[in-house]
Amino acid sequence: MHNWLLPEYIEDVLPAEAARLESYRRQLLDLFRVHGYQYVMPPMMEYVESLLTGTGHDLDIATFKVVDQLTGRLMGLRADTTPQAARIDAHMLNHAGVSRLCYAGTVLRTKPDGLARTREPLQLGAELYGHAGIASDIEVQRLMVKALQLLGMQTLFVDLSHAAIFASLSHTAQLGLPQEQALQAALQAKDISLVEQLVVNLPEKSRQAFIALAQLNGGIEVLDQAREVLPDSEEIEQALLELEAVAKALGDRNVTVTIDLSELRGYHYHSGIVFAAYAKGYAGPIALGGRYDEVGAAFGRARPATGFSLDLRGALLALGPATMDKGILAPATQDADLVALIETLRAQGQVVVEALPDAQVDYSELACDRLLQKVDGRWQVVAV
Structure with a gap:
């Protein structure tokens, strides 16, 4: 076995x-900052209870677990930063009003x-706590759109769904948990x-509603179709109104909005609008998010919450191979004028x-395509 091999x-x-990732990480965090989102740095490792409570089975099986040698308790390496941000809002900051947090x-x-x-994504995200209205959903999704446009994605598609619709139908049909989970998985897989x-x-009305839900996907007209085929209920109508408001708010941002009411990703985690962003050149979603009002309850303080996250490494795939910015090689000398010029160039x-004395010079390895050279008594930058 080779000692230098890394795990799969x-x-x-x-x-x-690394340079490209760090450049975009800084730009995205600056974007979040000017929108009022405060940067937090949660720990890589926590007790599994705080990492997984209220997040559902999927995150549990995605989490590496180890035993704490100090306490004997089970700890987890975070597989998602969102629960940690919810813990910070609920337990550490304890704000009475709205909190906006971001992380990378x-x-x-x-x-x-x-x-x-x-297995090691670089996750960036923004979360908004303390506001239950549709305005916070719109703010978060517009911020997501700006973030993806900053990464160069000008043709964006945002797919919307709402967890309350399936929840209302399940409650009306009085589904047991095993049947609800099986039906949610079938709808998610589009297996009609x-x-x-x-x-x-099931009763005829419920049976037809679930079958209709599996086929309610397309443009914004799907919302009117849903009103025609789904049962009349206050919860469903409110969900459709919220989807309509978000779709209109994103439509003025050069975004194509689609509706897929059978998209139930993270159903036991999300409590309202769920969304995913797509772009040309990508086979899957670039950013994911939604409303999750109940997660903070695990930390003793349920707060309305909505947010999104993306894997920066995955989001940059379509840009092709990264290239290094080329530098300038300075000769190994302590000439005062050269030292001053070097500092001026670096300040710019x-x-x-x-260069180091007696060291071999390879311009490609040093990532340099220019040289500081004395020309007519003055140090100047010249091409190699």
């Missing part, structure tokens, strides 16, 4: 790609996930034949690499 789906990020850091997952197919099998013994943001 775990990899080093080399200089060119590595998460670890037991299996490869996302566009980058890695399986949906029909699972609802065959230029990369200047100082």
Whole structure:
């Protein structure tokens, strides 16, 4: 066995790609900052109770777990930063009003996930706490759109759904938990034949509603279709009104909005609007988010909450291979004029690499394409 081999789906990020990731990480955090989102840095490891409470089975199986040698308690390496942000809002900040938090850091997952197919995504996200109205859903989704446009994605598609619709239908049909879970999975997979099998013994009205839900996807006109085929209920009508408001708010941002009422990702985690962003050149969602009003209850303080996150490594895949910014090589000398010029160039943001005495010079390895050279008695930058 080679000692230098890394585990599967775990990899080093080399200089060119690391530089690009860090550049965009800074730009995105600056974007979040000017919108009032405050940066937090939760720990990589916590007790599993705080990482997983209220998040559902999917996050549990995605989380690496270890035993704490100090206490003997089970700890987890975070697979998602959102529950940690909810804990910080509920238990550490304890604000009475609205809190806006953002984060950027590595998460670890037991299996490869996302566009980058890695077990170590670089997750960035923004979360808004303390407001239950549709205005906060719109704010978060507009911020997501701005973030993706900053990454160069000008043709965006946002897919919307709402957890309350399936919840209302399940409650009316009095589904048991196993049947509800099976039906949710079938709807998520768009397996209409399986949906029909699972609802065959339900009352006619409920049976037709679940079958209709599996087919309610398309443009914003789907909302009117839903009003025609789904049962009249206050919860469903409110959900459709919220989806309509968000769709109109995003439509003025050069975003194509689609509706998919059978999209039930994270159903036991989300409590309202659920959304995913797509772009040309990507086979899957680039950013995911939604409303999750109940998660804070696990930390003793349920707060309305909505947010989104993205894997920056996956989001940059379509940009192609990264290239290093080329620098300037300075000769190994302590000439006062040269030293002053080097500092001036660096203050301007230029990369200047100082040669070391008796060291071999390879311009490609040093990522330099220019040289500081004395011309007519003055130090100047010249092409190699």
